Structures are given as structure tokens and as C-alpha cells.
Amino acid sequence: MEIKNILIVDPIDGEYVGDIIIENDIIKQIIKKDNNYYDYILMPGFVDTHTHGYMGVDFMNAPKEDLKRWAELNFSHGVTKFYPTTVSASKKQLKEIVNNFQSILSISGIHLEGPYINKEKKGAQNEAYIYPPKLEDLKEIINENVKLITMAPEVENFFEVIDYLKGNGVIISLGHSNANYELFKKALEKNIIRITHFPNAITSLHHRSIGGVGAGLLEKFKLEMIVDKIHSSPEFIKLVYKTKNIDDIILITDSISATNLEDGEYSLGGLKVIVKDKKATLEDGTIAGSTLTFDDGVRNFYNITQCSLKELAKVSSYNALQNLNIKNEGRIKEGYIANFALLNRDLEIKKTIFHGNIVYEK
Amino acid sequence: MEIKNILIVDPIDGEYVGDIIIENDIIKQIIKKDNNYYDYILMPGFVDTHTHGYMGVDFMNAPKEDLKRWAELNFSHGVTKFYPTTVSASKKQLKEIVNNFQSILSISGIHLEGPYINKEKKGAQNEAYIYPPKLEDLKEIINENVKLITMAPEVENFFEVIDYLKGNGVIISLGHSNANYELFKKALEKNIIRITHFPNAITSLHHRSIGGVGAGLLEKFKLEMIVDKIHSSPEFIKLVYKTKNIDDIILITDSISATNLEDGEYSLGGLKVIVKDKKATLEDGTIAGSTLTFDDGVRNFYNITQCSLKELAKVSSYNALQNLNIKNEGRIKEGYIANFALLNRDLEIKKTIFHGNIVYEK
Structure with missing residues (x-):
């Protein structure tokens, strides 16, 4: 061709x-x-490393044909690689999902968001399924399909299990965490360099205790960002773009099954989610994932930051792949895999x- | 010489x-x-554009001999130009202070901090003396001695009086303000480019409403900073240094009369201030100015940020002078006024x- x-x-x-x-x-x-x-x-195909579902498909209850449909639908948004993402669940359910998982088309692996997070920063995760990690549990759950895991560094046993996860090729991302700056820094020193859906569900920035948000801005963390103008204001996105090295921003959707469907009631990890004007919330108003499609996020980032297309290729594809140590994708260069999004000038x-x-x- | x-x-x-x-x-x-x-x-002499007092001298009640003593004592900290700063007070008292003021040695003009600020962000200012500006009041108070004024942009009449102030050569600095990002931005568009003791006593940064702190970090504001490790943590100073252009940071002390004296009880604008371990607070714990000396602030900034000496000369002298449109000082260059601090390698x-x-x- x-x-x-x-x-x-x-x-x-x-x-x-x-x-x-x-x-x-x-x-x-x-x-x-x-x-x-x-x-x-022509841009490298987009990579979404954090997405729970799309158009009625919910990764927590998705048979193989659903995953295939999801991958096919996601092509319409330019996504050529993505990582379906779990929410907090029982060990039994997570084990089943991981064991039954098969790569198909652009679906390349799993991101486990929880259950090893902090209940105080649970966001739209079901508190009933939040618990600390145990090495014996991880040995049952983790296999080569798990590429990412979101954990709070303050949970019991965190620093005891990270070597096992790393040894099995799992990238740890800090999130749903009440930890202060110092603990984020300590995790960074253990080479944990990623933060989940920054700056949501981590400790906010105060000038006498800069928190997880301050750690993300100041230190060499790679930041997942949902650029839907709901999770963060455009000005906050501008501030991140101004403060961070462009290599350290990774666009994600955090999309749920309600994405690209009508407003109404949906569910996420057993919790009721109400979608109104594309904003998904629990009944108490807590934001519950997004209904963002990847290409909308890409356009939003471009319009808000007025970045270059080269920078846009980094945040939409290359940075995520680099973080996952995938070396033969994400560039338009001889020898690389031919995954592309072809776009018009808009x-x-x-x-x-x-x-x-x-x-x-x- | x-x-x-x-x-x-x-x-x-x-x-x-x-x-x-x-x-x-x-x-x-x-x-x-x-x-x-x-x-x-050899560095250009330091310039302190925000200081209320030093070693028993309180600008609100300082006869001429006190001001002279203050200037002489301040030479020991490398300060060759400074602007005694009022706190919120009655029109009568402010008028007296301004009218009786005479430049002497390194004392070059007045900074009025209040009274046109927001009671909700009063900090250690006396609420009884906080009120909105009126043009007729300003015509009585402002003379050529007033070089700076700290005001909250949300106070009644703010946008009506700014032209009068600018026309009289007064630099307006935003502070003690509950205004959101948008109002800070609106003031910036009116060419008000300075924020008082950033990030203290302004609206904090949230990712869906970035506030005065976000405005200061994101937009082209010049930021006064008290680098005493009390008003902000070292990490916050690092974040400001990382985010801002070095031309936009102005070190100040915000020092009060208790500076360089023993721990104990003092007063500021009629309020009781308790100093313990160099930290000055009201009885309710609100931070009440500092006991910082300028050279300590300079060393703190240098050690925290590991900036260059060239950058240090900007934040300690040049930037403040530029902001005040003073062109023949602040550089070590032929033809400039010979104001210097000679320092050892520490x-x-x-x-x-x-x-x-x-x-x-x-």
C-alpha cells in the first residue's frame, strides 16, 4: 500500500x-x-492505556465478541492499541478476567485500576472491593496479560509487592491515593514513574504541602490525563503543558460503557452511574470515568495547548508506548509497524x- | 574606590x-x-519592595529617626533600596503616614498593603480597617511617595480607580483576594501584572478552577515571594522556579518589627502577634508577616532552587527595579548607581x- x-x-x-x-x-x-x-x-495510531468500556461494552463483563466489537469501534477514533481497564473487584473476578483475556486486534493487555487503592480517594470505585495487596494474591492474578496496575503507595504492603510486579513486567501507576508529596517521591525513587488520571483522585496542591498534584507537576512523573474539559479545566491542562516536559504527558480516555451512547443510567463496577451532557457521575456527584473518545481528547489537547503536531504524536501515542517499553510502534519511520490515524486539517x-x-x- | x-x-x-x-x-x-x-x-544591592518593619521599628508608628535606623540596619542584610509597607488602616492614618514620609538613605517609597482588600482573605490584616477604595479618598492619600499598592480585584470600585493609580505612577499588585482565575486574568488584561506575597492569601489551585495561584503560575504575572520556608514549602518554591520565567519572581521579606528580635509578643496593625521559632502568627494561628531578613531569603532561594547567581541577581534586585521602572540601578555595568552587596561564597x-x-x- x-x-x-x-x-x-x-x-x-x-x-x-x-x-x-x-x-x-x-x-x-x-x-x-x-x-x-x-x-x-498521518499520525501514529493512538494508544489508550486507560479505558473501561465503550458503547455498551464494559470490560468487567465483556465476552470475547464484545472485546472484538470494541476494538473495531475504537478504530473509528484512530485508536490502534488499547488496554481495557478493570475497576476494583474481588480477587476471584479479577483472576477470571485476567485468565480469560486474549489479545485481539488492537487490544494488547490489561490495566488493573485497583483494588489496591485508598478508600479515602476511591472516586467512583466500589469501596466493598478495595483491599490491600498480598503477594500470594498477586501470584494468582498477575499473568503476562497485565501490563499496568494503578495502586496507592500508602496501602499496606505496597513497597513489599512492587518488585514482584516489576519482575512480571507490570508498570505501576500511582493513583486513588491520599499520599503526601514525600511518599510520591519515595515511590519515584523506587522507579515508579507514572500517575493515573492526573490530577484526579490524588492529594491536591497546597503551598505548604504540595501533595500528589505537586509531586506530579514538580517531579519526573509521567502523567495520564483525561482531556475532556470535565476532569480538569482547560487552564489546568495549559498549566500542565507549561510545567511538564512533553514526554511526560500521556493522554487517556478513562471512558466507560456509556461512551457514545445517549444520556441515561449506566453502571460501573456495580455502582449506578448517571450520564448527563456527556458527564458521568455517581448519584452523589462524584465523577465516574468519562464518555470521552480518544480523538476528541486529542483535539481538545491540541486546541487548548496549541502544541505542535509532533508534540501531539507524543502525548497520543509515543509516550504511552515508551512507558510500556514497546519499541517497534509509535513512530512513522521505516521498519516500524504500520499503525496510523489519517486526519484532515481539523x-x-x-x-x-x-x-x-x-x-x-x- | x-x-x-x-x-x-x-x-x-x-x-x-x-x-x-x-x-x-x-x-x-x-x-x-x-x-x-x-x-x-559582587551582586547588585538587594531591593525589598514589601517590608513592614525590623528590630522594633514598625512602619505604622515610625518617626523619622526610626526609619533612618531601619535603613542603616538593613544595610547589614545587603539591602540598598526598600519600600516600607503599611497595613490596612484608617484613611486618616494612611494619609498622615504618606504625607509625613520622606525618602532617606535606602528608603525610596511606600507600599500600601490594603486597605482595599477582601476581608475573607485578610490574613493578618485588621478587618476593622478594610474597606473599598473611593476615588476621592485616593486623591487625598496618594502622592509621589506611594510606589506600590496591594489591592483585591474583586473589591467594589477596583476597575474604576486603577487608571487614577496608574496615572500617578503607582504599581498595583493583586493580593489578599478571593478572586477566581478569570478575574485575575481580567486584571492582567488591564496591565496589572503583579501578585503580592504569592501564593499566600489568594485562592488556591484546584484542577477545575485554578484560582489566583493557578493564574500566578500560568499567566505572565510577576510574583512576590517570601522564601522563609514558612510561608511556602521548599517544594512549592521549586515548582514556582520550574514553572515561571526567572524574570517574574521578586523576592520580598514581608518582615515585621519582631524581625531579628527574640521570640515573644509583638503587634502588627493593632493585632497581637506571637513569634515562636521565627514564625509570626496571630493568636488563631494565621501567619502574620515574617521575621525573614533579605539575605536569608536570598540564600534560601539559592539553596532550594540551585539557580545561577545571575538568576539570583534578578530575583533579589533587578526584577523589582524593572517592575518599578527604575532603570539606572540593579546592574553592575558602567554608568549604573554603585549599590552593591559583597558576599562570600556562602x-x-x-x-x-x-x-x-x-x-x-x-
Whole structure:
């Protein structure tokens, strides 16, 4: 397959006009052009490392055909890799989900959000299923499908189990945590470098105790961000963009099953969720995940920060892949896997290409 | 006078070894050296634009001889220019203070902190003397001695009186304010570019409403900062240093009459202040100014941020002068006024030179 006269956006080499030749699932050749004329923009396919569901599919109760449908639908948003995310649940249920999981299409692994979090910062997680980690539990639950886990560093046994998780290739992300700056720093010193849906469900910034939010802004943490203008104001997003290195921002959706459906009542981890004007909340008003689609998040980030397309390719794909140690994806460069989102100048998805095949076309 | 083999620190040209020749009160000549050998560091004299008192002197009740003593004592801290600062008081008292004021030595003008602030963010100001500005009051109070005024942008008449203040050469600084981000932004658009003792006594940062603290971090405000490790934690100072342009940080002391005296009971604007371990508070625990000396603040900022000496010269002198539109001071450059702090490598004051004369020597 050839795609001609496109603006190629690589997270390292930047933006330039060219043609691209794909053979099987690999970028075979890139031909740089001297002109600046192009109709469409080619970006590395988007990567969502934190998403609970989409259009009626809820990862906590999703048979294989549901996962396949989810992956197919997600292509329409430019997503070529994503990590379905659990909520806090019983050991039995988590074990079943992990054991029954099979990679399919763009679904590449699991993110466990909880249950090893702090009840005081539970957000929309079900308190009944929040408990501390035990090594023997982890030995039963964790297999090679688990790529990420969100934990609070203050939970009992946290520092005892992190080596087991790391040894099994699981990236730990700090979240749903009441920990102060010092404990975030201590985790960072143990090479735990990621924070879940920053700055939500962590300790806020005060000038005499800068908390998890301050730790995220000041230290070399990589920050998951839901850019739906609901979880954070546009000004806060601007402040993060101003403060952080662009390599340290990872866009996520945190989307739930109500995404792309009508307003109404849904459920998340056994809790009732009300969606009104795209905002999902529990009955008490607590924000309960998002109804954000990945491409909306990408456009929001671009419009709010006025970043470059090169930077946008980092926050929407490359940074997430780097954090997961995936080295042959996320760039538009010869030899890399041909996962792309083809966008118009308004950054609307026109085509999605997955492993060299057109899987979505508008 | 000649000073030889010193590390000259200019806020624009940076750091280099040289000799300096002073004639009368002016830097006549600088001779740059090829070697890197030096014993002492020469910085532009420090400028404190927010200070209520020192060693028993309280600006609200200070006869002329007290002001002279204050200026002389302040030379021992490297301060060659400062602006005694009022607290909220009756129109009558403020008018008297302003009318009776005379510049003397390094005392160059007045900073009015209040009374046009928000009672909800009064800090250690006396609520009985907080009231909105009226143009007729300002016409009675303001004269050429008033160089700075701290006001809350949400007070009645704020946007009606700012042109009068600006027209009379008064720099407005936002502070003791409950205003949200949007109102800070609106003031910024009116070219009000300074925030008083950031981030104290303004609205805190939340990720869905970033407040005065968020406005200060995100927008092009110049921030007064008390770096005593009491008003803000070292991590917050680091975060400000990371986030802001170095040109936008102005060190102040906010010192009160208890500074450099023993722990005990003092007063500030008619309120009882208790000083314990250098921390000054009202009886209810509210922080009540500082007991910081300027050179301690300079050393704290340097040690916390690990900034360059060039940057240190900006935050301790140049930035404050630029903000006040004073153009012939604050640099070590031919033609500039010879106001210097001579420091050892631990940044302790060894000599202070004011208008070409040694006014302090250790």
C-alpha cells in the first residue's frame, strides 16, 4: 500500500510532507517531498492505556465478541492499541478476567485500576472491593496479560509487592491515593514513574504541602490525563503543558460503557452511574470515568495547548508506548509497524490503518 | 574606590571575574579579567519592595529617626533600596503616614498593603480597617511617595480607580483576594501584572478552577515571594522556579518589627502577634508577616532552587527595579548607581556599598 502527499508526523523527526510505502504490516519506505502541499495528516495510531468500556461494552463483563466489537469501534477514533481497564473487584473476578483475556486486534493487555487503592480517594470505585495487596494474591492474578496496575503507595504492603510486579513486567501507576508529596517521591525513587488520571483522585496542591498534584507537576512523573474539559479545566491542562516536559504527558480516555451512547443510567463496577451532557457521575456527584473518545481528547489537547503536531504524536501515542517499553510502534519511520490515524486539517479521523490494513474509512 | 578580583554578577551579562572602579555614586569602569580567581562575589544591592518593619521599628508608628535606623540596619542584610509597607488602616492614618514620609538613605517609597482588600482573605490584616477604595479618598492619600499598592480585584470600585493609580505612577499588585482565575486574568488584561506575597492569601489551585495561584503560575504575572520556608514549602518554591520565567519572581521579606528580635509578643496593625521559632502568627494561628531578613531569603532561594547567581541577581534586585521602572540601578555595568552587596561564597554579606560608599562591613 502507498499513501501519497501526506503530512507525516513523527514524534521524534517532526512534521514533513512525503509518501509512505507499506509492505505487509511494516513501513517499508518513506519518500520525503520538497513541497509543502498536502491534504491529510498521518499520525501514529493512538494508544489508550486507560479505558473501561465503550458503547455498551464494559470490560468487567465483556465476552470475547464484545472485546472484538470494541476494538473495531475504537478504530473509528484512530485508536490502534488499547488496554481495557478493570475497576476494583474481588480477587476471584479479577483472576477470571485476567485468565480469560486474549489479545485481539488492537487490544494488547490489561490495566488493573485497583483494588489496591485508598478508600479515602476511591472516586467512583466500589469501596466493598478495595483491599490491600498480598503477594500470594498477586501470584494468582498477575499473568503476562497485565501490563499496568494503578495502586496507592500508602496501602499496606505496597513497597513489599512492587518488585514482584516489576519482575512480571507490570508498570505501576500511582493513583486513588491520599499520599503526601514525600511518599510520591519515595515511590519515584523506587522507579515508579507514572500517575493515573492526573490530577484526579490524588492529594491536591497546597503551598505548604504540595501533595500528589505537586509531586506530579514538580517531579519526573509521567502523567495520564483525561482531556475532556470535565476532569480538569482547560487552564489546568495549559498549566500542565507549561510545567511538564512533553514526554511526560500521556493522554487517556478513562471512558466507560456509556461512551457514545445517549444520556441515561449506566453502571460501573456495580455502582449506578448517571450520564448527563456527556458527564458521568455517581448519584452523589462524584465523577465516574468519562464518555470521552480518544480523538476528541486529542483535539481538545491540541486546541487548548496549541502544541505542535509532533508534540501531539507524543502525548497520543509515543509516550504511552515508551512507558510500556514497546519499541517497534509509535513512530512513522521505516521498519516500524504500520499503525496510523489519517486526519484532515481539523484533526478528524478519515482513515485508520492497523498493521498495514485500512480498518476504518470515513 | 576600586574593588579588585571579584566575581561580578550582572542580571543580564552574567558572572565574570573583574575589577570595578567607582567614582562618586556611579560605576565608572569595569575591567574584565582573564582568570577565574576571586575571593568575593559582587551582586547588585538587594531591593525589598514589601517590608513592614525590623528590630522594633514598625512602619505604622515610625518617626523619622526610626526609619533612618531601619535603613542603616538593613544595610547589614545587603539591602540598598526598600519600600516600607503599611497595613490596612484608617484613611486618616494612611494619609498622615504618606504625607509625613520622606525618602532617606535606602528608603525610596511606600507600599500600601490594603486597605482595599477582601476581608475573607485578610490574613493578618485588621478587618476593622478594610474597606473599598473611593476615588476621592485616593486623591487625598496618594502622592509621589506611594510606589506600590496591594489591592483585591474583586473589591467594589477596583476597575474604576486603577487608571487614577496608574496615572500617578503607582504599581498595583493583586493580593489578599478571593478572586477566581478569570478575574485575575481580567486584571492582567488591564496591565496589572503583579501578585503580592504569592501564593499566600489568594485562592488556591484546584484542577477545575485554578484560582489566583493557578493564574500566578500560568499567566505572565510577576510574583512576590517570601522564601522563609514558612510561608511556602521548599517544594512549592521549586515548582514556582520550574514553572515561571526567572524574570517574574521578586523576592520580598514581608518582615515585621519582631524581625531579628527574640521570640515573644509583638503587634502588627493593632493585632497581637506571637513569634515562636521565627514564625509570626496571630493568636488563631494565621501567619502574620515574617521575621525573614533579605539575605536569608536570598540564600534560601539559592539553596532550594540551585539557580545561577545571575538568576539570583534578578530575583533579589533587578526584577523589582524593572517592575518599578527604575532603570539606572540593579546592574553592575558602567554608568549604573554603585549599590552593591559583597558576599562570600556562602553568600554571607561581607560589605554593603550604597551610592559608592561602604555603609556596612563585617
